Amino acid sequence: MNTLITSRRNFLKTGAAAGGGLVLAATTGCSASRSQPYKTQQSPADNSAQLNAWLHITPANELVFYLDKSEMGQGVTTGLPVLIAEELEIDPAQLQLRMAPVDDVYKNTIFNMQATGGSTSLRAGWELIRQMGAAARELLLAAAAFEWQVDVTELRAGDGLIHHRASGRSAPYGDFAAVAAGLPVPEVVTLKDKRDFKLIGKYDRRLDADVKVTGAAQFGIDTEVAGALVACVVRCPRFGGRVESYDAGKTRALPGVLHVLEIDSGVAVVADGYWPARQGAEQLAVRWNFDDAASMSSAEISAEAKRLGRRSGKTAREEGDVERGLEAAATRLSAEYELPYLAHATMEPMNCTASVTEAGCDVWAPTQAQGLIPGAVAGITGIPRDQVRVHTTFLGGGFGRRAAIDFVVEAVELSDHLRRPVKVVWSREDDMQHDFYRPMAYHRLEAGLSAAGKPTAWRQRIVSPSLEGEAAEELGPALVPSWIPGGLRDAVLGGARYLMESLMVSEGAVEGASDMAYAIDNLAIEYRHFNPGIPIGYWRSVGHSHTAFAVESFVDELAQAARVDPLSYRRTLLAAAPRHRQVLELAAQKAGWGRAAKGRHQGLAVHYSFGSYVAQVVEVSVTGDAELRVHRVVCAVDCGLVVNPDIVKAQMESGIVFGLTAALYGAIDIDQGAVKQGNFHDYEMVRINDCPEIEVHIVDSDAAPGGVGEPSTPPLAPALANAVYAATGQRLRKLPIGTRLRV
Amino acid sequence: MINFLFNGERRDIDVAPDMPLLWVIRDHLKITGTKFGCGKGLCGACTVHLDGTPVRSCVMPIAAVAGKSVTTIEGMGDSDAMTSLRHAWLEYSVPQCGYCQSGQLMAAAALLAEKPSPSDGDIDTAMTGNLCRCGTYPRIRKAIHRAAQLLAAPGERDAGNDTGADFTNFVEVKVPDAVEQAARPVPQSVPGSRSGQVSQAVPVSQPVRKSRPGQASQSGTVQPVERESLS
Known part of the structure; x- marks a missing residue:
């Protein structure tokens, strides 16, 4: 049995209130007034009970679960309900799901902010949410024992009912909720043992599938607030440019256009619908000031990265003596790998609805970063953070894009100015050209091999922008305490960026290389900072999306130079990494490694990220006229203990298609500080007709749950490039590959 | 005034003839299951049926659906x-x-x-x-x-496999009273505006065939008519 001392911060003190309702205050140090879920308690009319910040039970037996993580496709609206339902002894489909408001109680325990990302939802919730369910169950049992005047040991919770065996009596949880909320919260709860799980590891439905096959699911763009206007914003095509002046004459003459005004990000056209706002935006003549604008183009960025890569950088990891290892080598190899900027291209374009009034500010947003919003709103409007109410909708994709709140800031600025609810809607072109991109990366690798083919040294120099430096400046204003005056704040944030970039290794640029598992005695991973002035952000699997490509391609090159099968070569170097080996062997076995059909060729890769191990075998064919076709991807994953097996599979499939789109087509090209691509015709996606068959195999594991939203993206590109090498003898070291190979 | 059948009900709508069907559906009819993805007919998120044929509503001018039948995911x-x-x-x-x-x-x-x-x-x-x-x-x-x-x-x-959870109150859309007071209704006709005037829908449950084409109902809106009579 797994007994845990529950952390007091996650529970609520209970107390009686005037009027017969219940007032519950979190013991987190935040004030009760900021704790939105408890608000309804204060109405004497509502006799419902909040058993903790996640669970609310009404006398009518409605079981309301407050989700503190955003649903962007990763399945959190199923995963977390399954965790609480397991301990609460209910069917997860019995739950009414509501998005939680912003509150300190919901801070993500992994990055200490209320946010969704980094494949953390299940990892962060794994113990916490089960504890909430178990504690609620104990409270309900104790309340029933009190009501029925029996000993609690005679009672059992099951199927949403409390059962008394001796009398055959049973009653729904709702009957005991009010009493339960008045009882002291248990200090210690016992979580179920793995062998007693009824749902965890078995539940194979998605609770949000129903509302997503009828068109009923409410995304941010579907927010309908009475009296809301719609705004389109014209932003400077070159990053860092400002509005010099604008002529809105033609725009204002258009029917439906109500306001044209300048905001921080550009010029906004506000109308009574999207279409007039968009047409107005197209008619707007803006003169831009490019004094501080980015000016580089892709070719220069690439050349400069290569130049920087010639000199050594800051050390991210160092073992042994690389110079000596290289000198001792029988053979030396070197290679350069290059990856472009990438857009997120979520299917739902950026949007946000905000309403600023005397009563505070309401924000409806498809956001991954609820925790940043109150601070940002306070900075723009002067409204105290505790009068900012964030309503999270379904997200039409996130992939890290919605960890930035630029689109929220626009809506809040406009509503503050106009004192009307305003919905800002981006076009696809806006979305493509004003993203926070996956940074470009240049990797320079050097290795030595002994006569027997064993690596004697590995040096990897990574040239890429710093996500931490960018974050310090972009996200900082929402995080810095509001009592710090504006000027000082800017200085602090500017300084933080400078320090991050000039003194520190960017973890977001070296992760996946600095922690690589291959046993090589002399190893050096170096980082060189480079900032071409293009906004960057978190993109599904972050740094792993480029480091895995370089590491797993170069290991293949070493195997080739050593004349050893790539699978055997990796197995030898992973002797001390059993979980890597296990997924590698499983993927190879299921794919029939080395036994591809005639005309088919295989490549493989293995990578650890976000707490999970993933190996993939990609099978391709290349026709006579050099056309590449990807037929099949076999994936093995060890993500520790699995909560929803089918969602793990779905996330592996999703990350593979995402990685394939990037490897085949993904490139954001920069022309004098502006993005060239604009829509899906020039930023192409894998479509159903070029999507391979995907097979996913899950390793049975008792280890703590790992993430699943991101870890299947990194191995795809190197496994694909390795398969193309097997097919053609061509080493592809620059992404994207395209479907037409050079002959 | 453009009239068409929308999910089986007649709609008369007074908007610019080049306004794409997508924005009529979303902004004027307030039906949101049909999504905006690219605005160029490149992604299919806005697919609806026009007389049974799939079309991209983001590039279909409203004038082109006059007299035709439009069906969205909600109308299936x-x-x-x-x-x-x-x-x-x-x-x-x-x-x-x-x-x-x-x-x-x-x-x-x-x-x-x-x-x-x-x-x-x-x-x-x-x-x-x-x-x-x-x-x-x-x-x-x-x-x-x-x-x-x-x-x-x-x-x-x-x-059947009705396994979904209840998402009815997933997102809180009710705004505080103060907000509602401050939020004046959108002006229905800004000087020179051709947008914003939409007839009320007639409930689906009402028998469609009993009404005569073009007959005005008590509420001043137009009764549904059979498709053949629209053009």
Whole structure:
């Protein structure tokens, strides 16, 4: 049995209130007034009970679960309900799901902010949410024992009912909720043992599938607030440019256009619908000031990265003596790998609805970063953070894009100015050209091999922008305490960026290389900072999306130079990494490694990220006229203990298609500080007709749950490039590959 | 004034003739299952049926649907094809973020109407215009094949699998009183505006065929008429 001392911060003190309702205050140090879920308690009319910040039970037996993580496709609206339902002894489909408001109680325990990302939802919730369910169950049992005047040991919770065996009596949880909320919260709860799980590891439905096959699911763009206007914003095509002046004459003459005004990000056209706002935006003549604008183009960025890569950088990891290892080598190899900027291209374009009034500010947003919003709103409007109410909708994709709140800031600025609810809607072109991109990366690798083919040294120099430096400046204003005056704040944030970039290794640029598992005695991973002035952000699997490509391609090159099968070569170097080996062997076995059909060729890769191990075998064919076709991807994953097996599979499939789109087509090209691509015709996606068959195999594991939203993206590109090498003898070291190979 | 059938009900709408059907549906009729993805007919998120044929509503000027019948995901009701597709979609847990799925289902329903037992090649042809950034393609393919089986043997479908949780109050849309007071209604006619005037819908339950074409109802709106009489 797994007994845990529950952390007091996650529970609520209970107390009686005037009027017969219940007032519950979190013991987190935040004030009760900021704790939105408890608000309804204060109405004497509502006799419902909040058993903790996640669970609310009404006398009518409605079981309301407050989700503190955003649903962007990763399945959190199923995963977390399954965790609480397991301990609460209910069917997860019995739950009414509501998005939680912003509150300190919901801070993500992994990055200490209320946010969704980094494949953390299940990892962060794994113990916490089960504890909430178990504690609620104990409270309900104790309340029933009190009501029925029996000993609690005679009672059992099951199927949403409390059962008394001796009398055959049973009653729904709702009957005991009010009493339960008045009882002291248990200090210690016992979580179920793995062998007693009824749902965890078995539940194979998605609770949000129903509302997503009828068109009923409410995304941010579907927010309908009475009296809301719609705004389109014209932003400077070159990053860092400002509005010099604008002529809105033609725009204002258009029917439906109500306001044209300048905001921080550009010029906004506000109308009574999207279409007039968009047409107005197209008619707007803006003169831009490019004094501080980015000016580089892709070719220069690439050349400069290569130049920087010639000199050594800051050390991210160092073992042994690389110079000596290289000198001792029988053979030396070197290679350069290059990856472009990438857009997120979520299917739902950026949007946000905000309403600023005397009563505070309401924000409806498809956001991954609820925790940043109150601070940002306070900075723009002067409204105290505790009068900012964030309503999270379904997200039409996130992939890290919605960890930035630029689109929220626009809506809040406009509503503050106009004192009307305003919905800002981006076009696809806006979305493509004003993203926070996956940074470009240049990797320079050097290795030595002994006569027997064993690596004697590995040096990897990574040239890429710093996500931490960018974050310090972009996200900082929402995080810095509001009592710090504006000027000082800017200085602090500017300084933080400078320090991050000039003194520190960017973890977001070296992760996946600095922690690589291959046993090589002399190893050096170096980082060189480079900032071409293009906004960057978190993109599904972050740094792993480029480091895995370089590491797993170069290991293949070493195997080739050593004349050893790539699978055997990796197995030898992973002797001390059993979980890597296990997924590698499983993927190879299921794919029939080395036994591809005639005309088919295989490549493989293995990578650890976000707490999970993933190996993939990609099978391709290349026709006579050099056309590449990807037929099949076999994936093995060890993500520790699995909560929803089918969602793990779905996330592996999703990350593979995402990685394939990037490897085949993904490139954001920069022309004098502006993005060239604009829509899906020039930023192409894998479509159903070029999507391979995907097979996913899950390793049975008792280890703590790992993430699943991101870890299947990194191995795809190197496994694909390795398969193309097997097919053609061509080493592809620059992404994207395209479907037409050079002959 | 442009009139057309929308999910079986007659609508008269007074907007600019070049306004895309998508924005009439979303901003004027306030029906939001049809999604905006690209605005250029490149992603399929806005797919609706025009007289039964799948079209991209983001590039279809409203003037082009005059006298025709437009059906969105909400108007598919319990048609055999859509019921089978939804059943299969749930069976394979197809949706992830879900944003593209209305369009996927509308494209798939049109495919099944034409080819009740489609081949992989048919699926490629019919579905290639519908992007899914979550990469649900392998499941979409399986689910279309499964829906085709269910169409042929509807008995299997009756078991049902209503496993969804209650999302009715998922997002709080009620705004505080102060907000409602401050939020004045959108002006229905800004000087020179041709937008914003939409007739009220007649409830679906009202018998459509009993009313005479063009007859004004008590509320001053126009009664539904049969499709043939619209042009």
